[in-house]
Amino acid sequence: MKADVLVVGSGIAGCAAALAAAREGADVLVITKATEPEDAASDWAQGGIAVTQSAPEEFAADIRRASDGTADPEAVETLVSESRAVVEDVLLDTLEVEFDAVGDGTDADADADTFDLAREAGHSSRRILHVDASTGAHVLRPFLQHLSARDGVRIVEDAMALDLLTEEGTVRGATVLADGEVEPVFAGATVLATGGIGDCYARSTNPTGATGDGVAMAALAGATVSDMQYVQFHPTAYDPRTDPRADDGAQPFLVSEAVRGEGAVLRDADGRRFMPDVHEDAELAPRDVVARAVSRARDRTGRVVLDVSDLDFREEFPDLAALCDDCGVDLDAGIPVAPSEHFLCGGVAVDDRGRTSLSRLFAAGECARTGVHGANRLASTSLLEGLVWGVRAGETAADRGRGEAETVEYAPPRDSDPALPDAFADTKFDRLGRTMDEFVGIERAPDGLDTARARLRRLKGEVDAYARTRVSRSIYELRNACVSSLLVARAAADAPSAGCHSLVDPDEREGGERDEGGEDSDDPGQGVTPSADD
Ligand code: SIN
Numbered sequence: 001m002k003a004d005v006l007v008v009g010s011g012i013a014g015c016a017a018a019l020a021a022a023r024e025g026a027d028v029l030v031i032t033k034a035t036e037p038e039d040a041a042s043d044w045a046q047g048g049i050a051v052t053q054s055a056p057e058e059f060a061a062d063i064r065r066a067s068d069g070t071a072d073p074e075a076v077e078t079l080v081s082e083s084r085a086v087v088e089d090v091l092l093d094t095l096e097v098e099f100d101a102v103g104d105g106t107d108a109d110a111d112a113d114t115f116d117l118a119r120e121a122g123h124s125s126r127r128i129l130h131v132d133a134s135t136g137a138h139v140l141r142p143f144l145q146h147l148s149a150r151d152g153v154r155i156v157e158d159a160m161a162l163d164l165l166t167e168e169g170t171v172r173g174a175t176v177l178a179d180g181e182v183e184p185v186f187a188g189a190t191v192l193a194t195g196g197i198g199d200c201y202a203r204s205t206n207p208t209g210a211t212g213d214g215v216a217m218a219a220l221a222g223a224t225v226s227d228m229q230y231v232q233f234h235p236t237a238y239d240p241r242t243d244p245r246a247d248d249g250a251q252p253f254l255v256s257e258a259v260r261g262e263g264a265v266l267r268d269a270d271g272r273r274f275m276p277d278v279h280e281d282a283e284l285a286p287r288d289v290v291a292r293a294v295s296r297a298r299d300r301t302g303r304v305v306l307d308v309s310d311l312d313f314r315e316e317f318p319d320l321a322a323l324c325d326d327c328g329v330d331l332d333a334g335i336p337v338a339p340s341e342h343f344l345c346g347g348v349a350v351d352d353r354g355r356t357s358l359s360r361l362f363a364a365g366e367c368a369r370t371g372v373h374g375a376n377r378l379a380s381t382s383l384l385e386g387l388v389w390g391v392r393a394g395e396t397a398a399d400r401g402r403g404e405a406e407t408v409e410y411a412p413p414r415d416s417d418p419a420l421p422d423a424f425a426d427t428k429f430d431r432l433g434r435t436m437d438e439f440v441g442i443e444r445a446p447d448g449l450d451t452a453r454a455r456l457r458r459l460k461g462e463v464d465a466y467a468r469t470r471v472s473r474s475i476y477e478l479r480n481a482c483v484s485s486l487l488v489a490r491a492a493a494d495a496p497s498a499g500c501h502s503l504v505d506p507d508e509r510e511g512g513e514r515d516e517g518g519e520d521s522d523d524p525g526q527g528v529t530p531s532a533d534d
Helices: 013-021 056-066 074-095 110-114 135-146 213-220 257-261 289-300 318-325 384-400 420-439 446-467 475-492
Strands: 002-008 028-031 151-158 159-165 170-178 182-191 231-236 265-268 304-306 336-345 347-349 362-363
Touching: 002 013, 002 170, 013 028, 013 074, 013 135, 013 151, 013 182, 013 289, 013 384, 013 446, 028 159, 028 170, 028 182, 074 384, 110 475, 135 151, 135 159, 135 289, 135 384, 159 182, 159 213, 159 475, 182 213, 182 257, 213 475, 231 257, 231 318, 257 318, 265 289, 289 336, 318 446, 362 384, 362 446, 420 475
Parallel strands: 002 028, 002 182, 028 151, 182 362
Antiparallel strands: 159 170, 170 182, 231 336, 265 304, 304 336
16 A cells, blocks of 8 residues: 555544645545544543633643643744644634533633633643533544545554554655555655553553554654653542442543542542642642642552532533443542553654654654653643644645655565464553553652563563564554553653652652752753664
8 A cells, every 4th residue: 555644543643644634635544443433542531622812821831830840842832822723723613523612702701702611730720622521532533524534535444553664764654454464555754643552551541552552663663752751640530449339340430630620629538638738739730749649648548539529510520420320439428539541741752843753754642752741741732732743743744745655675574363362462461561550650769660671671572572473463562562661661760750750769758749840950851762672
């Protein structure tokens, strides 16, 4: 197969890149592992999309503050200044997304008059467009429908990009596994939009299949990867393990920050509200601060609940109330919560047009490190970042790739083995998740990181040995998850604490505050050119 632009992934960033490239007249091929919209993390996004209102400088300041002072100011400026236009163009005019609305046409602030703007942790004002607490699904589904009907865009589902095809440092497409066959796709430009690394951890808010594919493929091809130590944990995922009423088989799910934005508070097992002692913004402190405090309160007292008694939870969050009912949660007793892996702030290093360090290779969305988030992402900026960088990467990739797809030599595929026992991969994923949770989680000790790296290297060696003779989706996902995990562990061992990367002495754990005034830091991250061997 050939295409001007190959897009790998079908979340919001992949969709935005495909739309933008097609608008520029490129022939676009989207390859996605997904078979349903909910296979992409974008579909699971609850909170919403932060947009610039009357005070863009305040929005930018909130992003920088949440990032512990490490966000790249130019990247933040790009995101903030483009937010309004891209939301209007793509989401309102093209996809006709119906965000929750209020107002009677009399408010001087046009947005506040039109939309029911939400507030989340770290935001100094209400600026978040949303649809109940299931914004992602209301954006991604119409996006996929729009692209499916659009000339110039082909979408191949249930297909996995395995490796980038490179020729003298230039990326020329990728090998793809579909229907049990490995085939090359030659492309003038390739955009990675493969999402995050949730499967590297035992507990994540991501859908299954978030195996760091784009990060690993890019790293193995020699692209620069940065800020991998910044793995964000969401403070409030429902925790069936500490819910005495949890139904059998109840699964963790995200409880949006918007719930705290509307007044819910966190209490430990003794009923004590602990966040006011940790940060002046209490439950609305930056996400890394709240996540650490929840983790420590759980360790101290055994359990943390989100107390929703001060809001009309059922009225304001009907989707979440339904999820709680499905799991048997007693809302009067509060929702038992625990931090859970949520978002990778680092990734494949890109510039303001989504260009990576390799020629003809672009990245957007969670797999890309744009610099916007620095060490910790502000709530409800991930869909926005996927949109802004997806559009920019798609336009630039179209420019670079139109009429440029070329056949190149590539290593012939090994036999694919659809019958490969998934049990092999399941066992290894289990080991991987336990290692990452124990040693590369919300707080990391230097000797724990050494242990993790040794274990991860061993694991990757076993996976590589298997993969040398057989090709299957689960083996490649495992390889990618191992590579991504090694990159996280290595970056974490080499970097000082900032934002969601917290190095600790295990004997000296206290409240959950940030260590020192990170606002002064001028280092947005360390470039890493990784190898397959760490
Ligand atoms: C949430 O709704 O709490 C998640 C929003 C986000 O991750 O930006």
